[in-house]
Amino acid sequence: MANYTCPQCQTPIPGADFEQGLWVCEHCGYHSRLDWRQRLKITADEGSFSEFDSAMESKNPIGFPGYEDKVQEARENCGVREALISGRCLIQGYPAVICVMDSHFMMASMGSVVGEKITRAFEYGSANKLPVIIFTASGGARMQEGIFSLMQMAKTSGAVARHNRAGQLYISVMADPTTGGVTASFASLGDIIIAEPGVLIGFAGKRVIQDTIGYTLPEKFQSAEFVYDHGFADMIVHRRDLPATLARIIRLHGYKNAAEGGM
16 A cells, blocks of 8 residues: 655655544644545445435536546546435434535536435435435536536525425535535535534635735635634534544434434
8 A cells, every 4th residue: 555645744654554544644633635435434334325326427518528528537537427426324323314525526516416416315314304414525616517517506505405494404524625616505504514624615715815805814714723713614523533423413413323213
């Protein structure tokens, strides 16, 4: 297994140690970006994940040149058909609907398929009285789908609202980076919003904002710690503590463990 060099402190880490440490730098605490397999491995109980909508694929609704080739390349590199995988699982014994965005797939940009899979996940959670947990990590809307991508912001937000009216829990877990139209829609609508340490959270880039408003922004603006201090996130949780934290929140909201008859 190859060694890993932390991009934050530049310390080399043996690959086996890095994986054992859940892909977190043991020297500076940097939380590296995970693919969908890694995220499911450390979050869902072993063997409990059952995928939804595995055959759903993107089309090219506005005829964007080269889009099909770009999507196909991402599929081959990531081993998944789209930038988000959804399904049902157990988290420390508690049944839940889980969605995981993989930033290695076109920066997990939100196109029509991502929006549809999120919407269906919420509909399943509402119908089956299950909490929904989404791990966000995205560059925002998928420009290759134009207005169809932007429409997903309203669509997913509506799905969250219906899930809320059904009296069910939604936990948003913001990983690195959570930006653009994803931040401006479902990622920011969780009943509980959790962030991993040090991750980038925002809408537009810092330079764009500074140029627009003519004001120098604070250092570490849009870091998890900054947005937490300003009330945008409810908790900052180390990766090793996430499964237990999610299970505790689910339990506190009245859901039953599978061993107790949870759905």
